[in-house]
Amino acid sequence: MNRPFVQVQGLAKRYPGRDGRPGPAVFEDVDFGIERGEFVCVIGHSGCGKTTILNILAGIDQASAGVAIMDGREIAGPSLERGVVFQAHALLPWLTALQNVEFGVRSRWPGHSRAQVREHSVRYLDMVGLGRALDKRPAELSGGMKQRVGIARAFAIQPKMLLLDEPFGALDALTRGTIQDELRQIVGATGQTVFMITHDVDEAILLADRVLLMSTGPGARIAETVAIGLARDRSRGSLHHEPGYYDIRNHLVDFLVQRAGHTQETPA
């Protein structure tokens, strides 16, 4: 049987209510798979549990029910096999950009010499265009540069899967576009498997091979899976000329505006 690289089955999350018993599910019955080398985006309104799903995949949160399996093994805790790019970059502010990347690299290859760790880390900072800001601390970097360091840190440990939690949400439109293009190139070149959360429809269409649409919680589910069948070498500049682009975009926007909400929640 041909199982996907990552398999998520019957995932649910409930937080204990005030009386101590499990409350209503934030999301439940979440099933999906990710193939090796695939770029999957999740779109949904705030509060549908997207970040929780990502944290479960990262191993820093536990599901109330269901399993997540990667490469034949259940995800039971954090692992260097999965690199995480956090929503608010989460760089350690007392370390320089280089030291932030080295922090992970040293953990990934404890046997490496100081020079090897440095050389490896510099390579990944070069990749995101920060070769000249190695010794800057996060406070001296712009928002876009900070997020680039975060991406370099996640890529540098060469994980089997990359998890991105709305990585560009806090950036201005121009910076976001540039980094999206860079991310696309890097992922294309390395064949990285990526799971990314976003609420930007255009970002999802540009980057993803497949988009998972989540309905609004409580009791959120994956309502629909949309394959983005556009040319793999698409870029921001050419995207809106791609045949079928507007159909996909309209479909996604329609979902978010009209169908994402639960039937109980739509106003009478």
Added chain:
Amino acid sequence: MRPDRPWAAPLLSLAILAALLLVWHALTRPEAGQAAVDPAYAALVGQAAAAGGQTPVPGPLDVARQMWLHLQDPFYDRGPNDKGVGVQLAYSLARVLSGYLLAALVAVPLGFLIGMSRTVYRALDPFIQVLKPISPLAWMPLALYTIRDAGVSAVFVIFICSVWPMLINTAFGVASVRQDWLNVARTLEVPRLRTALQVVLPAAAPTIMTGMRISIGIAWLVIVAAEMLIGGTGIGYFVWNEWNNLSIANIICAILLIGLVGMLLDAILARLARLVSYRE
């Protein structure tokens, strides 16, 4: 304040100082026309006492003269009741630093444990809440009785007064490390000890340093009172001894020196705090 006049504030400080000195001088000027007394009686009890007056409060010039004498030879030692102010300050500093460093050795690791674990925090919280508000001097008799050594008792009192701010600040700093940073360490599979040393410690360092700065301030306040009680040596004892000698000028000199040393200690800690601070 206008930035184009950087000399304005220092100038104003000097003006205030001059005004204060003038007022002081005016208020302490010896009154003219002393009552005539029998010279034999005056020779016996001293001019001021014979005139029925009190020992006059020294003026700024008297104090300056006295200070100059002290500063010329601060480290002389002519017996138990006659040591230079430098020697006395050194005794006080030695007690403060040993009590303070002992407190840091206990408070920072313990605060770390308390901050890392909610259970430990809740278990120790009642003890801290009861022990913290006790005046350190209240421990003095107990310390003297159990330790039976005045010098060590003073160190213990310094220890007990500087331990709380460091303990509470360390626990608070460790407990409020951003979850994001801990998640970074977890997803990178950084071992617990390395996480503690390379993530939690630097993240909490500014808060810990704030506690250490509060502690050194309190320790320096407390040492004067403690040394008045234990006697023998130290700047606190010096103040008490000069009070017994009714040498007000010496007392004022000591007060000024205590202030200057306290300021110096705080400045050193502030400098150290800047070294570990970070901008987010």
